[in-house]
Amino acid sequence: MMASRRAVSPGAPLNAPTLLRALLVALSAALVGVVGAMGVLAVRMARRVVTPSGRVPDTTIVDLDTAAQTITLTRTPDTELPGRYGLFTTGTSDYIKLGSVLSEDDATVKRKLLTHVPADAHLAPAAAFSGWYFDEPGQLHLPYTPELIGGPLGPCPAWLFPAGESADTWVIQVHGRGTTRAECLRAVPVFHEAGITCLLVSYRNDGEGPRSRTGTYALGATEWRDADAAVGFARRRGAKRVVLMGWSMGGAIVLQVELNSAHRDLIVGVVLESPVLDWRIVLGYQAKQLKVPAPVTQLAIEALRTEWATSVTGAGAPIPFDRLDVVARAGELRHPVLILHSDDDGFVPSDASYDLVVARPDLVEFEIFEVARHTKLWNYDQDRWNGRILNWLRVHGLAAVAAPAGD
Known part of the structure; x- marks a missing residue:
């Protein structure tokens, strides 16, 4: 006579050892994933530290008024500083000198241009604010x-x-x-x-x-x-x-x-x-x-x-x-x-x-x-x-x- 087999329904609870093994497998997989992700981020960070890179834009040219010789930039902790600075740009100029802050609001800062920018000038919006001032x-x-x-x-x-x-x-x-x-x-x-x-x-x-x-x-x-x-x-x-x-x-x-x-x-x-x-x-x-x-x-x-x-x-x-x-x-x-x-x-x-x-x-x-x-x-x-x-x-x-x- 064949021994009877107890049917296990899909909803029946697992016993404690089986549940523990399942949890350990899941936790191990999650831990490997987390450690792997951290390792990838760490390598990216390390490479960034030692790899020379070009200037990264950190502000945007919102308005260029060549008649008044002023420029309006998005406001950042740098662009709102008093004093004289430089701005790396692309277009008809690659670098221009900036003077004092003329006006500002929560989002923008208007500064005096100390480099003459002609009326037909075209500057791309992305720009990098700089403390260089002199570039030659x-x-x-x-x-x-x-x-x-x-x-x-x-x-x-x-x-x-x-x-x-x-x-x-x-x-x-x-x-x-x-x-x-x-x-x-x-x-x-x-x-x-x-x-x-x-x-x-x-x-x-x-x-x-x-x-x-x-x-x-x-x-x-x-x-x-x-x-x-x-x-x-x-x-x-x-x-x-x-x-x-x-x-x-x-x-x-x-x-x-x-x-x-x-x-x-x-x-x-x-x-x-x-x-x-x-x-x-x-x-x-x-x-x-x-x-x-x-x-x-x-x-x-x-x-x-x-x-x-x-x-x-x-x-x-x-x-x-x-x-x-x-x-x-x-x-x-x-x-x-x-x-x-x-x-x-x-x-x-x-x-x-x-x-x-x-x-x-x-x-x-x-x-x-x-x-x-x-x-x-x-x-x-x-x-x-x-x-x-x-x-x-x-x-x-x-x-x-x-x-x-x-x-």
Whole structure:
């Protein structure tokens, strides 16, 4: 006789072990999916950090009044700033200078045009707001020569603004991520006033300097060697003292020169504008602004710092975040440092700048701005910015021009 079989209806409950196994399988699949998604996001973030990119539009041209020579832009924390700025555009002009804010509402800002735009001009709506202001060396109306500096990977174009035949103090300026040496033009007049020769340099993978094998940034870990070659160039041209100035990522680069240069005996001071002092703080801040989960950011940093992930991230070598953390290495600094940074930077938070002052109050001075945004301190308050640099140079005996009575 055949044994009877108990029929199981489709709606009958599963027993506990079966249910637990089903739940574990579902949870495992979900976890694999989440981890996989986080890994993809982390790789994308890591690649974005090290990959040079062009200027990304961040505002829209709403109206161009060529009769009144005004331009109306969508309102952003940058476009509403007081002061003088630049605007990268496409169409009949690729760059125009902007003056003061004439009017504003909740959505738009109208500014004066400082570059004449003809009546038949056509500009595409998408535009990028900039703190450059000057975009060509000839706009400074100061003598200069184009130079080529022999870097480890090849020639790096530079602009040399001599302060005079007898000037033996030089400043070497290094621009930030995603820009070129034109970013540094704003600082040339104040150093020229102090009797200091200015050298504005390029470096590997910035679009002007030589390209490395991977064509990616090392966030200062290798770029500093090109800036150090510029110090050697200055020495061969008669420089007896060198001040290093870095803008944003350029700050990370010149600080590596300060810490590692074979020409350290020539260096006498460092000026930092909106500097990157610890990349982990910067990446964490930017990720938070973009609402990227903290675990994804940590995965991206770990991918960038490990050898096995370089083929995935596109980095030519692991990024040595510990070596680039100048706050942790503050004890190795040997020369006076002036930091100019805004608490409202919006891109590179000022936290590490405060930390460096606390770590080395004997060497580091901090001029704190508010309202001004990333690398736009000169634009926001030119007199204060110039005056602070000039006073610092004088106090440390680096200015060829004596301080006026009463200073």
